[in-house]
């Protein structure tokens with residue numbers, strides 16, 4: 001048995017002990033306090049070097065980070081029943097989870113609370129290191145930095161050139177220079193060309209998230225997602241270019257915000273918020289200095305934090321409404337931010353981000369814009385790592401046919417977890433002998449946890465398809 005399994009069992013054992021002791025004694029009683037301390041150490045051990053761990057129910061099996069636990073079900077029964085009764089699919093415990101937070105978890109699950117109540121109580125009690133997650137995905141660890149290798153062909157080359165341009169623009173502004181708008185325009189043209197050729201390979205690359213170069217990757221990602229969405233919504237090339245220019249530069253005004261504020265793992269003070277809120281208007285000023293004349297580019301930069309219902313910043317005049325194009329950037333910007341690891345919370349995977357955003361249709365987002373975005377992404381956006389019913393692991397490369405749950409997948413690990421250069425398979429393929437599909441997605445995985453370089457896989461896939 002691997003040590004991870006042992007650690008998982010130890011954790012569940014401690015959880016059971018904590019339930020028992022917290023039920024019998026007050027939380028400050030030595031027996032209860034010891035049980036909680038044991039639980040905390042078991043959690044630390046299980047977590048190891050990871051940033052987070054997800055426990056949940058999938059087809060009546062307890063899974064930890066996508067790996068099913070099948071030995072000693074008697075150990076898990078208690079926990080599983082509580083999840084089931086509460087209609088809770090999964091829980092992600094983040095590194096830094098405190099003893100207090102674990103106590104709240106034990107206490108609330110012990111009362112068999114339902115999902116909604118659990119969520120409310122977590123919020124009320126300030127439990128920020130335990131997240132309730134959907135388990136059609138496993139929401140495992142936050143993505144680590146994925147290197148963008150230069151000189152790639154096709155989408156990869158477009159992505160890395162865009163990243164270079166953006167990096168240069170930000171650095172020039174930081175050193176008090178005025179960057180050339182010509183470079184950015186050429187990059188935008190490059191990107192629009194890539195989008196028109198087939199937006200899915202570029203969209204897949206937006207799964208590249210970087211912590212150290214967050215602002216640069218974020219700018220490129222928002223540029224790609226905005227232009228892809230604009231194209232989906234039927235905008236012409238000229239409009240796409242203006243929109244793309246604004247999207248690429250939308251956060252340029254953030255150059256003036258100190259790192260300590262951007263990365264503050266806490267609630268910001270009023271003064272800090274005031275600084276953050278200046279970035280759209282600061283951005284417009286820089287764009288104007290650069291000689292950007294496009295009304296659309298200036299407008300989306302100014303309005304990318306304004307909601308569909310007019311809330312947000314900077315404040316609009318009484319009869320003003322945000323431009324429909326700003327609503328496109330707003331959706332792309334929010335989605336990329338939500339799917340990127342942040343200092344105070346783990347990343348949401350694509351599906352979690354979408355379900356959170358859907359709750360804001362009509363308030364934060366234009367419902368029609370959001371609908372188009374959701375349609376465009378599909379259930380498993382390209383770049384999503386998935387475990388298949390065959391036990392193999394793959395990366396979604398492009399949408400399949402009519403069934404959004406059955407895209408094309410490039411196999412990257414065999415059922416033993418060994419890295420392979422597998423084929424690209426169509427999940428629509430039917431096995432007449434088994435009278436079932438040959439492959440079906442079981443769960444979406446975090447590529448970082450599986451050590452999958454999504455960008456590299458997509459790149460290789462693209463090259464193979466082209467060749």
Ligand SMILES: [Fe+2]
Nearest residue numbers: 250251304305
């Ligand atoms: Fe922004």
Ligand SMILES: [Fe+2]
Nearest residue numbers: 218250251333
């Ligand atoms: Fe942004």
